[in-house]
Each structure stands twice: as structure tokens, then as C-alpha cells.
Amino acid sequence: MAPDRDPPPPFRPTTPVVLGLLGGVASGKSTVAGLFAQRGLVHVDADQVARTVSEDPGILGAIRAALGPGALGPDGRLDRPAVARLVFSDPVLRQRLEEITHPPVRRRILAELAAARARGESVLLDVPLLLEGGLIDQCDAAVFVAADRAERLRRAALRGWGPDELDRRERAQAPLAEKQARARFTVDNGGSLAATAAQVDAVLAQLAPGTG
Secondary structure (H helix, E strand, C coil), X not given: CCCCCCCXXXXXXXXXXXXXXXXXXXXXXXXXXXXXXXXXCEEEEHHHXXXXXXCCHHHHHHHHHHHCHHHECCCCCECHHHHHHXXXXXXXXXXXXXXXXXXXXXXXXXXHHHHHHHXXXXXXXXXXXXXXXXXXXXXXXXXXXXXXXXXXXXXXXXXXXXXXXXXXXXXXXXXXXXHHHHXXXXXXXXXXXXXXXXXXXXXXXXXXXXXX
């Protein structure tokens, strides 16, 4: 394997910025988020926040009551694949789950964002429902992560998903065209990691010339 290139200079604009990520399911948003984090942005990861929230006994109890005992594994922890199968096939159950988990997740995200702002740091909001949940209003700009359907299907298959599963999950989110229309920047994540990294650097250079 060829040696990696020198690490990019840290992104330290005079005025910190908040970026949000948008994109389709399996477009590689986590990869792009990691690239922004390598460049010095604080990565606020909603999935990680949700995992922390779901360890709370009160939240677990509410999820079990709403979705049934199959939502928890033998160890008493949230069975995320089982929950996904339930909620992505039943909008009513998905709404119940969101009513339980979204408020505490949102509070934690906003707390992390406020703490980073207080430190004068730029932030990358990696939130699957950034647009739908209104957190895009906290962003100075949004970045749309693009990958064509064939590539997203390939990546979904690596997760053990078929086309139907990808489509079910995508129907639970805003249409891709709406997401892209709300974004100031687009990063094409259908090629090499180096090509994606170069586009991330270009986004940061536009936001603060000479710092990204």
C-alpha cells in the first residue's frame, strides 16, 4: 500500500463554522465526516449520540414498551438490527421510536455543538435526519455527499442489505433532490478516497481561503 500523503493543515478559520452533512443512504457520509474531522472539525456524530442515549435504562424501558421485547437482545441492550427491521417496515413504530429517542439525542447534539462553539471550534454535524429534524438551521452551510445508486447498492450489500432495504430506509428520509437543493457544496464520493479528500479540502478552502 502506498504511504498516505502528509496530513492536511488544520482548519482554523477566523470565524468558526458549522457544517452539516446531507446525502443518500449508503453514500459514504461517515467516510466524508471522518475526512472533515481529520482536518480539525469537531465531529458530532448523531449515531454515536443515539447509541449512548439508548444505554439509558429509562430509554430502554420505553423502547421495549413501544416496540415489544424483541427490541432488546438477551443481554438487555438495544438490538439495533431488530429495531431497524421493525421500524423501517412500520411507520407507526418508527414514529413511536422517534418520539422516545429524538428529544434526548437532539439535546445532546445541541449541547456538544454549544460546547464546541464556546471553545471557538468549527463543527461537522453528521446527523441522518439533519434536514427533517431541523438541525440544518444550526449550520452555516451543508455539504451533500453524492454517490450514484449502483455504488450505494454495492455499499449497502456490504452491510448485508438488499435493494429493498436501502429503499425502505431512504423512504424514511427527505428526497435526495431536496437534500441536494439545500446544500451549498457537493462532494462526489463515488470515486477514490483521495479524490473525495481533495474535494473536502476544496470545500474548506472556499469557506476560509488559506486554512483548509
